[in-house]
Amino acid sequence: MTNLALLALVLLVVLPVGLPIFRLNMVAKYLTYAFVALGLVMLWGKAGVLSLGQGVFFGLGGYCMAMFLKLEASDPVSTKIQSTPGIPDFMDWNQITHLPAFWVPFKSLPFSLFAVIAVPTLAAFVVGLAMFKRRVGGVYFAVITQALALILSLAIDSRQGYTGGRNGITDLKTLWGWDIRTHHAQYILYFVTCVLLLAAILFSQWLLSGKTGKMLLAMRDREDRVRFSGYDVSMFKVATFCFAAALSGLGGALFVLQVGFISPSLVGIVPSIEMVIFCAVGGRTSLYGAIYGTLLVNTGKSLFSENFPQLWLFAMGGLFIAVVVLFPDGLAGLFELGRKKLKPWMEKTRNKPSLPVGLPGTVAKGDQP
Amino acid sequence: MIFAYSPAELWSIFVMQGFAGLSLFSVLLLMALGLAIIFGQMGVVNLAHGEFMALGAYTVYLCSTLVANHAPKLQPYYFVIAIIVAFLVAALAGLLVEWSLIRFLYKRPLDTLLATWGLSLIMQQSFRSIFGAREVTPTLPEWLMGSFKPTPNIDIPINGVFVMGLTLLLAFGVWLFMYRSRIGLQMRATVQNRTMSGAVGINTKLVDRFTFSLGCGIAGVAGAAFTTIGSTGPDSGSRYIVDTFLVVVFGGASSLLGTIASAFGIAQGQSILEFFLEGTAGKVAILLTIVIVLMIRPKGLFPGKIRTA
Numbered sequence A: 001m002t003n004l005a006l007l008a009l010v011l012l013v014v015l016p017v018g019l020p021i022f023r024l025n026m027v028a029k030y031l032t033y034a035f036v037a038l039g040l041v042m043l044w045g046k047a048g049v050l051s052l053g054q055g056v057f058f059g060l061g062g063y064c065m066a067m068f069l070k071l072e073a074s075d076p077v078s079t080k081i082q083s084t085p086g087i088p089d090f091m092d093w094n095q096i097t098h099l100p101a102f103w104v105p106f107k108s109l110p111f112s113l114f115a116v117i118a119v120p121t122l123a124a125f126v127v128g129l130a131m132f133k134r135r136v137g138g139v140y141f142a143v144i145t146q147a148l149a150l151i152l153s154l155a156i157d158s159r160q161g162y163t164g165g166r167n168g169i170t171d172l173k174t175l176w177g178w179d180i181r182t183h184h185a186q187y188i189l190y191f192v193t194c195v196l197l198l199a200a201i202l203f204s205q206w207l208l209s210g211k212t213g214k215m216l217l218a219m220r221d222r223e224d225r226v227r228f229s230g231y232d233v234s235m236f237k238v239a240t241f242c243f244a245a246a247l248s249g250l251g252g253a254l255f256v257l258q259v260g261f262i263s264p265s266l267v268g269i270v271p272s273i274e275m276v277i278f279c280a281v282g283g284r285t286s287l288y289g290a291i292y293g294t295l296l297v298n299t300g301k302s303l304f305s306e307n308f309p310q311l312w313l314f315a316m317g318g319l320f321i322a323v324v325v326l327f328p329d330g331l332a333g334l335f336e337l338g339r340k341k342l343k344p345w346m347e348k349t350r351n352k353p354s355l356p357v358g359l360p361g362t363v364a365k366g367d368q369p
Numbered sequence B: 001m002i003f004a005y006s007p008a009e010l011w012s013i014f015v016m017q018g019f020a021g022l023s024l025f026s027v028l029l030l031m032a033l034g035l036a037i038i039f040g041q042m043g044v045v046n047l048a049h050g051e052f053m054a055l056g057a058y059t060v061y062l063c064s065t066l067v068a069n070h071a072p073k074l075q076p077y078y079f080v081i082a083i084i085v086a087f088l089v090a091a092l093a094g095l096l097v098e099w100s101l102i103r104f105l106y107k108r109p110l111d112t113l114l115a116t117w118g119l120s121l122i123m124q125q126s127f128r129s130i131f132g133a134r135e136v137t138p139t140l141p142e143w144l145m146g147s148f149k150p151t152p153n154i155d156i157p158i159n160g161v162f163v164m165g166l167t168l169l170l171a172f173g174v175w176l177f178m179y180r181s182r183i184g185l186q187m188r189a190t191v192q193n194r195t196m197s198g199a200v201g202i203n204t205k206l207v208d209r210f211t212f213s214l215g216c217g218i219a220g221v222a223g224a225a226f227t228t229i230g231s232t233g234p235d236s237g238s239r240y241i242v243d244t245f246l247v248v249v250f251g252g253a254s255s256l257l258g259t260i261a262s263a264f265g266i267a268q269g270q271s272i273l274e275f276f277l278e279g280t281a282g283k284v285a286i287l288l289t290i291v292i293v294l295m296i297r298p299k300g301l302f303p304g305k306i307r308t309a
Helices: A002-018 A021-046 A054-073 A089-093 A101-107 A109-132 A138-158 A183-209 A211-221 A223-228 A233-259 A269-282 A287-307 A309-325 A330-349 B007-042 B049-070 B072-100 B109-131 B158-180 B182-192 B194-199 B204-226 B241-251 B256-277 B280-296
Strands: none
Touching (some): A002 A183, A002 A287, A021 A211, A054 A109, A054 A138, A054 A269, A101 A109, A109 A138, A109 A233, A138 B241, A138 B280, A183 A211, A211 A233, A269 A330, A287 A330, B007 B049, B007 B204, B049 B109, B049 B204, B158 B256, B182 B204, B241 B256, B241 B280, B256 B280
C-alpha cells in the first residue's frame, strides 16, 4: 500500500505542482510508455517470456485512436481545399478518392475505443496461440517478435495512401469536439493517464495475488513441472501476452491523445527494445519499478539529448550493458538491497533481535509488487 | 502483372532478378555465416553483429584513404589486402568484446541479446563520432567496375560476381575449417558437450573466445564485401540484422547447410517478389512467409539433432 500511496503522491501531486505544463506533457508521454513497461513486467518478469515487439501493440492501439481523430479532423468543411474533401490529407496526396473500407468503422468513437484494446489483444492472441502452442520460447520467440515489429513498421511505411506512411498520422485536433491541444486539455489528459496507470497496477496486483500469480511464477521458473502437473502452460502464456498487448494498446492510444501524432517510428524494432530497457531498469519483476524505470530512463534521454546529444547513445548502450551485467534486478533490486541492509540496523535500534531472511514469517527475497 | 510481359522479357527479368537475388544471397549468407557460428554454435544472440560488419566496411574505407594519401601507386592492389585487414580488425574487436562482456553471459541468451543491443548502440555512436553521420565509400579498384553483357538484355555487374565469388570461397573455407581441422573439431566438441570437452583437455574458454572472434571476423569480411555494392554509414549495420537472424533461425541454427539453403531461398524469394510487388511490399511478404513458416516449424528447415543435455 505504501508503494501505491507514494507513486500516487508523486504522480498526482508532486509532478503537476512542480513542473510547468510543457514538462508535464513530456512526463505524460513517458507514462504512456510505462503502460508497455507494466505489460512487460507481467509478461517477462512474472511469466518469463521476453517480447521484443511490444511496439507493435503500442502502435496498433495508437493507430486505432489516431484513425478516429484523423477522420474527425478531416470533416468536409476543413478539407474543402482538397480534391476530395472529407478524407485525410495523405490519402488525397496519393490520389485516393474514397475512404478505404477498413477506415470506415473508425468514424465511431465507441468502436475506436473498443478497437484500441481489441485489435492489439486479437493480434497477440493469434501470434501467441501460434507460437506458444508449438512451445516456441526464449530466444526464438524474441527474434520472431522483432521480425513482427519490423514487418508492421515496413508495412505501414510502404502504404502511404492507407496509413500515412513514414510521416504517420498527424494534425490531430479534437476528440469528439473537445480540443486536445489546449493546456487545459493536456492537464486533464495527464490526470486521466495517471489514474488509468494506477488502476492498471492495481488490476495487475489483483491478478498476481491469486492462483494466476502463482501459476505465472511457477511457469517462469519450472515450466516442465507445471506442464506435468496438468496445467495448460501455453494458454496462460497466451493470456499474459494478450494482457500485455492490451496494456500497450491503451498506452498507444493515450500517447496519440497527448502527443498528437503517431508514426511507424514508434512501432519498429528500436522503440520495442527501448521499452524492454525501461522495464529492465526499473526491475523486471517489480510493477512499481516499471513506472519509475520508464520515468528515469526517459528523463535521462531528454536531458542528454538536450544537453549532450553526442553522448546519449553511449549512455543508453552503457545502460543496457550495466542493467544486464551489473544490476539485473534493476532499481527495485537496489532498493531491496538497501532495505535489507537497513533492516538489521533498524531492528537493533529498537532492541529487537532481527530474524535472518528465509525463516517463516520474514519477507522472502524476490517478489515485491 | 506477370502476364503483361512477353516470354522473352520474362526470361530476361528472371535472369536479372535471379542475379540480383544471387547478389542478395551472398550478402545474406556472408552475414549469416558469422552469426550462425556465434548463435548456432554458442547460443549467444549477437545483435551487434551488423556493427562488426560496419567495422569491416569502415576499415576498408580507412585503408582506401590511407593508400590514396600515402601510396597512390598501390591503388589497384590494395583491395584484397584491405579485406584481410578488415577480417583481422573485426576478429580482434570480437576478441575484446568476448573477453570484456560476453563471457559473463553464456548461460543467459536473453541477456546477451540486451547486452549486445547496448553494444551496438555504443558502436554506432562511435562510428558516428569518428567518421561522421554521412555515408562514405572507399575508392574501388578499376577491375571491380562495370558489368558483363552476355546478351543485350542481360546486365551482370562485376562487383556482384566478385561478392558472390568471395562468399562461396568463404563458405567453403568455413566448412573446411569447422569439419576438417583440429580447431574446428574442438569448437564443435565444446558446443556439443562442454563438460566432456573440458575433461579431455580442451580449453573451452579459449575455444569460446576464438569462436566468437571468428564469427565477428567473418562479419568484417562481409562488411568489406558490401563496400563494393553500397555506401557505409553509422547505421548500415542495423539495416540487415533482423534479416540475418531470420536467415539463421529459418535455416536451423546449428546447421551450416541450412543457413546456405535458407539464405538462398529467402534472397531469391525476396528478389522475385520485389519485382512484382513493388519494393517494400515484397520484403514484407517474404518476412511474413518466414515468420509463418517459423511458427509452424520453429526449429527451422534443418534442425540439428544435438541433445542439449
